[in-house]
Amino acid sequence: MPFSQAVVSAVSRAATTRRIGTLHSLSGDVSIYWHAGVTVVPAGLGAPVVISRLEKMMALGVKRVILFGTCGVLDQSLKTHQVxxxxxxxxDEGTSYHYAPASSEIAMAPTRVAELLTALEVEGIDAVTAKTWSTDAFFRETAAKTARRKAAGCRVVDMEAAAIAAWGAYRRVATYQFFTAADHLDAAAGQWHERRAERAVPGADFFALALALANRLK
Incomplete structure (x- = not known):
């Protein structure tokens, strides 16, 4: 499940891709594709959207899911395209509280993290681990909030990871998540750095990486 619509569009145009189904919703239908031996469906933006799609894919029989997209960086030592x-x-989102008891943080399944790190190492990818800040309100990532999250040990920020972790544990579905570093939120300076020039430089083919990981994690 890629978060990037550009990735999904590229997959849909590939000669070997087959459209095998549809997820229906009031906001629009989403196609399900079969490509290179795996099911591909866009993750959507925000925890409620991605969890609703995960619920439907589980009902269709999916047992393992790899989700990947970009994240904001709170630690500027994390360079652009870092896995x-x-x-x-x-x-700091709402969906996870409907799948796990209330708490300030949630851990990803250690077994899944270890499996993913091993698969990345075999693929020759220099990956790092990090605590993330999952928030629904990306326009409210204020300097004060960002500073507090950094003090709590967060190195990156996203919108869905906490909910995915809670859902995976509750539904007993193997979920694997990885990010690639994108923009930088500088809490000390109170500034947002888009890193446009750095991000324009081609990085790894992260969809190809996800396919390789899917084959290793079967």
């Missing part, structure tokens, strides 16, 4: 595996998330 990051979240190990825990601050729960």
């Amino acid at each position: 990051i595996v979240p190990t825990a998330a601050v729960r």
Whole structure:
């Protein structure tokens, strides 16, 4: 499940891709594709959307899911295109609380994290681990909030990881998540750095990486 619509569009145009189904919703239908031996469906943006799609894919028989997309960086030592595996998330969204008892943080399943890190190492990828800050309100990532999250040990920020971890544990579905570093939120300076020039430089083919990981994690 890629978060990037550009990735999904590229997959849909590939000669070997087959459209095998549809997820229906009031906001629009989403196609399900079969490509290179795996099912591909866009993750969507925000915890409620991705969890609703995960619920439907589980009902269709999916047992393992790899989700990947970009994240904001709170630690500027994390360079653009760095592969990051979240190990825990601050729960600053709402969806996770419907799948796990209330708490300030949630840990990703250690077994899944270890399996993913091993697969990345075999693929020759220099990955790092990090605690993430999962928040629904990306326009409210204020300097004060960002500073508090950094003080709590968060190195990156996303919108869905906490909910995915809670859902995977509750539904007993193997979920694997990895990020690639994108923009930088500088709490000390109170500034947002888009890193446009750095991000324009081609990085790894992260969809190809996800396919390789899917084959190793079967």
